Amino acid sequence: MTQATAGETDDPRDRALGPEGRQALITEMVLSTGSVSAQELAESFGVSAMTVHRDLDELQRQGVLRKSRGGATAQPSGTFESNVAFRSKANIEAKQQLARYAAGLVEPGMSVLLDDSTTVFHLLPHLAGLTPLTVATNYLTALTDLSEMRDVQVVALGGHYDAQHRSFMGTPCIESLRSMRFDVAFVSTSAVTGAYTFHQEDKIVAVKREMVAAAEKAHLLVDHSKLRRTALHRLLPLHTFASVVVDPATPAAELATLRENDVRVDVA
Amino acid sequence: MTQATAGETDDPRDRALGPEGRQALITEMVLSTGSVSAQELAESFGVSAMTVHRDLDELQRQGVLRKSRGGATAQPSGTFESNVAFRSKANIEAKQQLARYAAGLVEPGMSVLLDDSTTVFHLLPHLAGLTPLTVATNYLTALTDLSEMRDVQVVALGGHYDAQHRSFMGTPCIESLRSMRFDVAFVSTSAVTGAYTFHQEDKIVAVKREMVAAAEKAHLLVDHSKLRRTALHRLLPLHTFASVVVDPATPAAELATLRENDVRVDVA
DNA sequence: GAAACATCACACTCAAACCTGTGAAGTTCA
DNA sequence: TGAACTTCACAGGTTTGAGTGTGATGTTTC
Numbered sequence: 125m126t127q128a129t130a131g132e133t134d135d136p137r138d139r140a141l142g143p144e145g146r147q148a149l150i151t152e153m154v155l156s157t158g159s160v161s162a163q164e165l166a167e168s169f170g171v172s173a174m175t176v177h178r179d180l181d182e183l184q185r186q187g188v189l190r191k192s193r194g195g196a197t198a199q200p201s202g203t204f205e206s207n208v209a210f211r212s213k214a215n216i217e218a219k220q221q222l223a224r225y226a227a228g229l230v231e232p233g234m235s236v237l238l239d240d241s242t243t244v245f246h247l248l249p250h251l252a253g254l255t256p257l258t259v260a261t262n263y264l265t266a267l268t269d270l271s272e273m274r275d276v277q278v279v280a281l282g283g284h285y286d287a288q289h290r291s292f293m294g295t296p297c298i299e300s301l302r303s304m305r306f307d308v309a310f311v312s313t314s315a316v317t318g319a320y321t322f323h324q325e326d327k328i329v330a331v332k333r334e335m336v337a338a339a340e341k342a343h344l345l346v347d348h349s350k351l352r353r354t355a356l357h358r359l360l361p362l363h364t365f366a367s368v369v370v371d372p373a374t375p376a377a378e379l380a381t382l383r384e385n386d387v388r389v390d391v392a
Numbered sequence: 393m394t395q396a397t398a399g400e401t402d403d404p405r406d407r408a409l410g411p412e413g414r415q416a417l418i419t420e421m422v423l424s425t426g427s428v429s430a431q432e433l434a435e436s437f438g439v440s441a442m443t444v445h446r447d448l449d450e451l452q453r454q455g456v457l458r459k460s461r462g463g464a465t466a467q468p469s470g471t472f473e474s475n476v477a478f479r480s481k482a483n484i485e486a487k488q489q490l491a492r493y494a495a496g497l498v499e500p501g502m503s504v505l506l507d508d509s510t511t512v513f514h515l516l517p518h519l520a521g522l523t524p525l526t527v528a529t530n531y532l533t534a535l536t537d538l539s540e541m542r543d544v545q546v547v548a549l550g551g552h553y554d555a556q557h558r559s560f561m562g563t564p565c566i567e568s569l570r571s572m573r574f575d576v577a578f579v580s581t582s583a584v585t586g587a588y589t590f591h592q593e594d595k596i597v598a599v600k601r602e603m604v605a606a607a608e609k610a611h612l613l614v615d616h617s618k619l620r621r622t623a624l625h626r627l628l629p630l631h632t633f634a635s636v637v638v639d640p641a642t643p644a645a646e647l648a649t650l651r652e653n654d655v656r657v658d659v660a
Numbered sequence: 661g662a663a664a665c666a667t668c669a670c671a672c673t674c675a676a677a678c679c680t681g682t683g684a685a686g687t688t689c690a
Numbered sequence: 691t692g693a694a695c696t697t698c699a700c701a702g703g704t705t706t707g708a709g710t711g712t713g714a715t716g717t718t719t720c
Contacts, residue, residue, distance in 0.1 A: 163665095171710075173666090173711095174712085194665070282568045285538075287539065411679070440682080441681095461688070
């Protein structure tokens with residue numbers, strides 16, 4: 125499988141990559157060497173020039189590089205910006221892993237409470253296969269998606285809309301949470317340090333606290349980029365969660381630190 | 393292609409319909425005859441009983457009919473008419489006129505309460521020009537649209553999602569309404585007779601009553617097709633509304649009847 | 661203007677998603 | 691209980707759409 129077929133001029137390892145894998149490699153190349161040639165790319169991947177152009181168009185759209193005649197160069201604003209783009213992609217993968225794991229904690233018939241995090245967004249497709257379910261959230265995007273699923277009883281938490289988070293917050297949201305009770309809640313936050321969780325926004329802290337209180341078991345979903353960071357407001361101590369779920373890329377040292385404080389930590 | 397193969401017992405015209413076409417025909421049948429037999433459907437379409445069951449499940453989910461042993465029956469009179477798919481096609485022009493008039497009753501800075509009617513749907517674009525506004529509703533489609541407008545503070549009324557109306561209802565919705573107060577509310581209903589308004593669904597009646605109670609001025613928006621009709625549940629007497637707005641196509645006789653009972657009636 | 665490169669429009673491939681039937685297992689009704 | 695009906699799980703069959711290449715047609719560069 126790793127052996128080159130006689131007569132083939134290109135590395136067969138690169139043949140079966142989809143656009144995604146190819147574009148990831150192109151990103152690496154352009155970041156390390158500063159520029160790439162379209163023709164060279166076509167040869168080294170064993171694809172046509174057209175396909176390379178399409179890849180470069182896509183990467184340009186994402187802001188990773190800039191096309192030029194004959195190939196592409198790294199964004200002038202520097203490696204940093206590209207690294208951010210790369211990081212946010214890596215985080216997406218982590219979030220998908222967290223979401224997949226979280227789906228495993230849900231069983232048909234349960235009542236589930238979701239916050240307005242992007243991790244939750246990745247969780248939604250998995251829920252379609254775990255019906256019947258009752259799902260409550262304050263996240264507008266999720267409400268729309270859930271409303272189209274069969275055998276999902278959707279509950280909206282009311283409140284004042286916050287365009288930045290696309291979710292509903294404030295007193296109405298908190299009031300509704302106080303009069304409901306859920307089997308399980310999935311909550312995320314922006315920072316975790318030591319035995320505490322943090323978030324930079326007051327009103328979100330208020331809602332998340334109430335969410336945790338309204339659920340039999342509340343699971344905290346965080347990718348490892350959130351660890352060893354803080355934010356303005358203290359949210360809750362880690363031990364108030366039934367478990368803390370982190371992505372597989374979390375360093376062992378971080379895991380050990382988390383586990384110090386009588387906290388159950390699971391790796392997705 | 394249009395010729396029947398020898399030995400085939402069923403009508404070839406019905407063979408190539410997808411689920412969609414088949415379901416449309418089933419809908420017609422069940423509406424005209426009141427009930428259908430699963431076995432007969434299977435034979436007349438030349439498909440298996442399993443497929444018919446899947447069609448009926450889907451139509452039941454859409455609120456078009458109700459499954460029963462051996463087949464399906466039409467939804468109790470009136471319920472189907474409250475189905476979004478049906479309502480949105482009827483009297484579009486009248487509804488747009490009502491919506492335009494209603495927009496004239498809104499001024500920048502107001503807090504506005506909207507119900508889940510299609511008339512409200514047509515009102516939304518007008519609101520963009522009347523900002524700043526605070527707008528509350530239990531109608532999912534409206535929440536999505538409003539969330540994209542600038543200078544509109546959006547408030548969601550929470551509750552249990554109802555796929556047929558695309559809106560949130562039940563206790564949580566009513567509770568939030570009880571703790572809020574609005575300058576103006578726009579409410580619609582499915583039937584008006586004499587001095588009373590009616591609606592066929594219990595849970596909607598409960599929400600609309602609370603909406604009217606939560607607003608300084610509540611306006612009833614009805615196109616003339618709703619007049620001289622009744623539905624199962626009494627909603628509210630006409631005089632509880634600040635005004636009743638009807639479309640210009642309303643017969644003069646109807647107008648006179650409405651005005652008999654000390655009710656303010658405006659023509660859009 | 662010729663060569664190199666970029667884009668466009670169309671067609672092909674292949675895998676995922678959808679639709680359907682089958683037979684077994686479960687449920688309801690008489 | 692037995693018959694009719696419904697649901698479930700799985701396995702074809704079909705359709706759809708993403709990904710790709712090809713050759714024709716623009717566009718840039720020297």
